[in-house]
Amino acid sequence: METKVHTKLNQLAATAICGNDISSSVLYVSALAIAFAGQYAWITLLIVSVVLFLFRKIYGEVVGALPLNGGAYNALLNTTSKLMASFAATLTLLSYMATAVISANEAIHYLHHLITAMPIILATIALLSVFAILTIGGIKESAVVAIVIFLFHLASLAVLSGFIIYFLSQSGIGQFFENWNLSAPQGSIKTAIFLGFAASMLGVSGFESSANFVEEQEKGVFPKTLRNMWIVVSVINPLMAIFALALFTLPVLQGQAFQNTLLTEMGSYVGGNWIANLISVDAFLVLSGAVLTSFVGVSGLLERMTLDRILPPFFLKKNSRGSSYRIIIMFLALSISVLLITNGNVGLLAGVYTISFLSVMILFGIGNILLKVRRKQLPRPEKATWISVLLAIAAVTLALIGNITMVPKEDAPSNLSVFLEYFIPAIIFIVVMLNRIILLNFLLNVIHSIFDPIRSLVLRIDKRIKATINKINSQEFVFFTKGDNIATLNKVMLYITKNEHTKKLKIVLALGKDDVIPKNLPQEIDFLDREYPEIKIEFIVEKGTFNPELIKALSKKWNIPINFMFIGSPSDKFPYKIQELGGVRLII
Missing domain, CATH: 1.20.1740.10 (Amino acid/polyamine transporter I)
Structure with a gap:
């Protein structure tokens, strides 16, 4: 300059x-x-x-x-x-x-x-x-x-x-x-x-x-x-x-x-x-x-x-x-x-x-x-x-x-x-x-002597409340995608932010032997991860067919209850009934 x-x-x-x-x-x-x-x-x-x-x-x-x-x-x-x-x-x-x-x-x-x-x-x-x-x-x-x-x-x-x-x-x-x-x-x-x-x-x-x-x-x-x-x-x-x-x-x-x-x-x-x-x-x-x-x-x-x-x-x-x-x-x-x-x-x-x-x-x-x-x-x-x-x-x-x-x-x-x-x-x-530093320190000492007992109580309550909030937010959720477009995935994110308490979401794509990952899907998920900074999105590709056994296996592997797993509405060609999936929820 x-x-x-x-x-x-x-x-x-x-x-x-x-x-x-x-x-x-x-x-x-x-x-x-x-x-x-x-x-x-x-x-x-x-x-x-x-x-x-x-x-x-x-x-x-x-x-x-x-x-x-x-x-x-x-x-x-x-x-x-x-x-x-x-x-x-x-x-x-x-x-x-x-x-x-x-x-x-x-x-x-x-x-x-x-x-x-x-x-x-x-x-x-x-x-x-x-x-x-x-x-x-x-x-x-x-x-x-x-x-x-x-x-x-x-x-x-x-x-x-x-x-x-x-x-x-x-x-x-x-x-x-x-x-x-x-x-x-x-x-x-x-x-x-x-x-x-x-x-x-x-x-x-x-x-x-x-x-x-x-x-x-x-x-x-x-x-x-x-x-x-x-x-x-x-x-x-x-x-x-x-x-x-x-x-x-x-x-x-x-x-x-x-x-x-x-x-x-x-x-x-x-x-x-x-x-x-x-x-x-x-x-x-x-x-x-x-x-x-x-x-x-x-x-x-x-x-x-x-x-x-x-x-x-x-x-x-x-x-x-x-x-x-x-x-x-x-x-x-x-x-x-x-x-x-x-x-x-x-x-x-x-x-x-x-x-x-x-x-x-x-x-x-x-x-x-x-x-x-x-x-x-x-x-x-x-x-x-x-x-x-x-x-x-x-x-x-x-x-x-x-x-x-x-x-x-x-x-x-x-x-x-x-x-x-x-x-x-x-x-x-x-x-x-x-002498403002000395005077300010004196003022701090006076304030501490009066409010420290209250402050310690508030801190204990604060700590417990935060622990409870963190425990609630620590629960992970899973969404099984079929390779949905970004508009559908955005609806998923809107639903979760409005209805669930979580800081992490796994988006899972089950791929059969001859299937391939949709071309734009990783980039779209990465974009959503940036747009929703309060929720960490993890994209996971699982080999195998989407079925009740896969759901149970992943639930056990990740220690995530099945009722915290979501799917979109299945089509007429979906080979399983909803009740056979063990409690997976429909959100869109």
Whole structure:
């Protein structure tokens, strides 16, 4: 059979798919960093850039040595236990789920500014469904859409930056220095930078996505996607924070109105409504691109988990375009259910989103360490130094601690509590799947302890009934033929199948000295033997004349009572009366 070869993704396509996710962070991470770190927000975003630079080598080494889909799951699967790998996979799945729902909902909110009559929940479901269908259509087709969105996003940010630079060249950057000279938020510079860094790490969500579909990329593309994503995050996020601090006062920036629409407000301030509308459209598109990233990434991850028999093989079914459509449909259903459960208040998913992807990054770093220790001989195109790995893990761990310990808004649950609400059921399912043999054996033992006594009784009854049936069916029957045609013989078979209990029939032809076997008779009997597989037909030729003595002799020889022997209706020329044959039965 001819195998269909699927086109691999080039650098631009692969970068666009994962880049839409990580670059969409510019829409919220600058405002978030300013909310916690104030005038030091751009510093925290630069620190994030340094941490991400360390992770470039970490990801490059692990995926270079193990170029398979699955990201942290793949790294841990090949260096530690399947349980630990599944733990990482569960975190990755939750991260993708939260990313898909939050990004889709936020995208619709941006579009809602332009189309106010649009229903938020239904439009979000529609957007999720569109990208699910697009992913089912194939990764190549998905990549085309991702490229268009990515390039439009970069162009929109370039236009916004151009207007801001022109505006600042006219008005000056005095506002930036006024904000800089304000007292440190959070009570101290250290606390402000720590909390700002913890919040700013949200801006690198999506960096792990490329590792989850590395098998779909051309050779040598993966490290380039890491480089490109790092450049985008390192330039755009700190730059937008600096621009914001140069345009507005710190109290205004930390107000609730600017938290979700900072770039739109900046665009409106420096260029009017059309720039604000451009950014709103861009936000809708790039957040939609983040939804696409989630579908592509989760497809590669869950397909790998299914191949490793952690998930049921049901999910491995592919369509003609090579897409695991059952995985995509399942993820779509999960995302929609989460949206409906939260009733569109996706802020509840922030804890899941934050803790999940930061934990995945930590586990990837641990996977790198285990790869160095346990898989030294594996060739790899690049290596991360021990100090860089330990520094990167420590930095992300601090960010994770910061996000867990952040004081939530009034009446809002903590990040950790929301995360656990989703994580615990997911990991229980995975643990059940990993230990399903043990659990099934336990269930069997319980069933056996209850039903074995009944089963033994049933088996004894069953055995006796079968023995009785076999004894009845073991009785052989005999039909004496005169060389009848197949139609007559078929009537014999119909009579026996309807009226007698047997598995074997002897068809006997008595041949006188000068008689010969009818030409077609053996073939016809062989045909009937095939047509009635439940009865074994044996064709026997006996030398001699058909008479009462022959009947008695064969009955004694085969131990078959004469009343189990049949003949057809004799003609007028038959020399014996029926009663002289000893009880032979007429059946036709």
